[in-house]
Amino acid sequence: MNTYETNFNKNLGALEEYNTILADKIEDVKTNKRFEVFAGENTFDINIYDHELKQNLYDNPEKFFDEKYNEIYSKYERYPVLFFYGLGNGLLYKALLKNENHKSIIVFEPNIEILYIVFHLIDFSQELKDKRLYVVETNDFDMDDVINFLMGELFVRNYLYDSKILSLNSYYNQHKTHIEELEKKLNEKIMYVFNAQGSNRITTLSQDLRFSIENTPKMLTKALFKDFINQRKGKNKTAIIVASGPSLIKQLPLLKEIQNKATIISADGSYSMLAKYNIKPDIVMSLDPSELTSKFFDNDFKEFDKDINFIITAPTHPDTIKYLEKNHRNYLLVLRPSSKFTHKILINDFGTLGGLNVAYMGYELAVKLEHKNIILIGQDLAFDEKGNSHPMEFLYGKDFDNNIPVLEKRIKTTAYGGKGEVITHQGWKYYIQSYELYIKETAKNNITTYNATEGGARIEGTIEKPFKELCDELLKEDKIIFPFLQSLPKKEQILLAKQNYDYFLELIKFAKSKIYQCQKLLKPILKVIEQTRYHIDLNTIDFVKILKTNDEIHKVKEFLEDEKMAVFSDQLAAALTLTELELAKISLMSAHSQEDKKIRMIIWLIKHEEWLKLVIETLESQTKIMEKSIQSLKDFIEENNEHL
Known part of the structure; x- marks a missing residue:
């Protein structure tokens, strides 16, 4: 078995682990009728000729590689996800994926034969297996699968806002309309997730918490x-x-x-x-x-x-x-x-x-x-057709x-x-x-x-x-009708109410300890803000302290992952959505000099003043709601104490 066949089999095997349909389609391509490969002596001198359009994919493959790689590196070096339309000869992606900042590169390719060719040319088996290279045939794929991978498995939600699909080169510009349609569909799906978790839910979530606690005694008395x-x-x-x-x-x-x-x-x-x-x-x-x-x-x-x-x-x-x-x-x-x-x-x-x-x-x-x-x-x-949203009734x-x-x-x-x-x-x-x-x-x-x-x-x-x-x-048969159900015995109702009441007291105590931790961390950040209020003089900034403060911020973010904090997770996610987006943009800023890196670090730190204040505000509002609402549980327990 030659190298090309080995590459092909390894790539298909890796792809089959999460997309058997596409792997089967690539395997079913018996020969590339439309495209022809021309390989020069240099590793990067690989061109593909489209007999149908009578056009090469590249004017100069080596020049393209150098220019495109430098362009992507200078603009998108820190991006965890990149979207491209067009696989080309695949060499650009092999090189880009050496940058560990890129967690995944999503490539939309309209021609199954191009996938067939590149899977012979390059061993992408590890990248495909790890989904760092995520290939999609544009004529037959599910955008929900892509979104679920990015927001679920890869968990890079905050870096996806207003995502762009980059056309690989001028050859793929013929698909400009399709690229725009895909980009629109991609961002519609992304925006659905953002709006489902965004800041517009803060009031609703607070009301949900209040009423759900206050109504708990009623719930306990029902089936x-x-x-x-x-x-x-x-x-x-x-x-x-x-x-x-x-x-x-x-x-x-x-x-x-x-x-x-x-x-x-x-x-x-x-x-x-x-x-x-x-x-x-x-x-x-x-x-x-x-x-x-x-x-x-x-x-x-x-x-x-x-x-x-x-x-x-x-x-x-x-x-x-x-x-x-x-x-x-x-x-x-x-x-x-x-x-x-x-x-x-x-x-x-x-x-x-x-x-x-x-x-x-x-x-x-x-x-x-x-x-x-x-x-x-x-x-x-x-x-x-008359502009009505509901029936007249x-x-x-x-x-x-x-x-x-x-x-x-x-x-x-x-x-x-x-x-x-x-x-x-x-x-x-x-x-x-x-x-x-x-x-x-x-x-x-x-x-x-x-x-x-x-x-x-x-x-x-x-x-x-x-x-x-x-x-x-x-509808052939009559449905079955069911009798009403009985509720729990009163003693069990009271025991559950007491357990829930004690649980809330524990949560309130824990949240207050974390509020204090966040307030303490605000002090060094406010000092940096004061130092940089009118201009940034890097010589006056103590970067040892900044690094230490960043470490403390990281510890705060770790405690937000604590199991006890899960009760506040939805509210925090809603409150922090816009700030997290801004932080994501800061983290993506290119910085190739030490001075640029220091400036980015300062901007990152200053933005966390807003982030910490939102955490404090959210935890304070949630604990106040809990403290007030659990009175209904306490009253229920006291009113029915004789059943214990």
């Missing part, structure tokens, strides 16, 4: 979510998720006919509309902890509510519980995923449901209940989303059916992306998701079919 799942898991085959988009009303006559043949899971906003049409849902979901959402339950439907289970997230607004209890509805509280640390003692029994919107929460429940068919109706996630009116200032920005997205586009807003776009990611995962478990909305936006991964066809095809 366990774990028991609810076990009671129903795998018993009914089909679930229908009823959202409150403008197309919902046209589906209700048929839903009324088949209501006994599928599990009907209703969003809170759809609940009163179903009651009006006398369609009894099995489950009504509520996610948003706002007072507006509470009003969905400020009504009395009397006998209609019998046999309905209301599943409400624990951080719900107190008025929601007030209205549910006022009208004698059967409800249980379920934790949000963000409660996995604040309520870790309760998480196994009371479970979690999440998502960005309530219909997604219903979809997640349907998955947990192991429905094999999940049908979406009323899930438009777009304005209808919706509690807050047909144009509710038109009256929310933060949702004023309109964007276009692919329409249901794939023909043309519809108008949506950024919030709904995030919901669509969230659905698409989850539906892709559920498909691996043989769950089929149908979109029978027959209007609105397309949700990739769903099978779009008319509601009537799905009912005729899937």
Whole structure:
């Protein structure tokens, strides 16, 4: 076996470990018909001729290598991730990957034959195995896989904001439009993650923490979510998720006919509309902890509510519980995923449901209940042709989303059916992306998701079919009806409340010790800021102390990884998002002289004044919320002390 065959086999073997489909496609290329390789005497003198375009990939391979390598080194030396369009002869990437700062180089290549050629020419097996070279065939790949690798496995989220895909050279400029489309798609996915974790969530997370603690005593007196799942898991085959988009009303006559043949899971906003049409849902979901959402339950439907289970997230607004209890509805509280640390003692029994919107929460429940068919109706996630966001029967009116200032920005997205586009807003776009990611995962478990909305936006991964066809095809038998469940004995409720109360006291004490540590570290940083207020005189700066302070900052960042700090992780991530982005930009600054490196170090240190103040502010606000909210647990324990 010659060197070329050895390289090829080693490269394919490494690629197969995480992308067997692409490895198989490369292996299936029997000969390179379109491209021809010309190798000179020098290692870097390798050119590839495109017979179809009658063009070389390089005018001068050696000159290109020198110029491009120096350009990338001078601009992007410290970048952990680089994106390129075009593999070329591969030599540039072999050289660039000797720089350990580059954790991965993502290369989009439009021609499978180029991959075939380069896999013969160069041994990339170790780089491919470690995913430091991550090759993608542009005609057949999943951007979510790339994002999951970068933000999950590689964990370089803060370095991806506003990412650019660099065209390797002028040969690949013919794909300029495709490069722009890929770059847009890449950044849309990245922005989805940033917005899901960004600073706009700070208020919501604080409110979640407050209400989830205050509502814990109520949760303890209700049935366990774990028991609810076990009671129903795998018993009914089909679930229908009823959202409150403008197309919902046209589906209700048929839903009324088949209501006994599928599990009907209703969003809170759809609940009163179903009651009006006398369609009894099995489950009504509520996610948003706002007072507006509470009003969905400020009504009395009397006998209609019998046999309905209301599943409400624990951080719900107190008025929601007030209205549910006022009208004698059967409800249980379920934790949000963000409660996995604040309520870790309760998480196994009371479970979690999440998502960005309530219909997604219903979809997640349907998955947990192991429905094999999940049908979406009323899930438009777009304005209808008249500009309405909801049906006329919706509690807050047909144009509710038109009256929310933060949702004023309109964007276009692919329409249901794939023909043309519809108008949506950024919030709904995030919901669509969230659905698409989850539906892709559920498909691996043989769950089929149908979109029978027959209007609105397309949700990739769903099978779009008319509601009537799905009912005729899937709904053959009556569903099973389940009795209500009992709650834990009072003694167990009190013991759990006490354990949770003690846990919060421990967290508060720990957080206060870390606040003091951060405050102490601010002093040397403020001194440097004072020294550099008007200009930077490097001769007056004590860089030994700066290095020592940087080490202390590193220790602070290490304690943020402590298991006890996990309870504050979501809030800290949200608070620090923009500052972390700025720090990432500073760390990427090229510095080839000692003077430039010192300046970068000073800028890095000064930016940490803001970072530390945000950490202090966040921990202080969280501990104050905890100190105030755990009074409800203390009261519950004292009121029921006789049961211990």
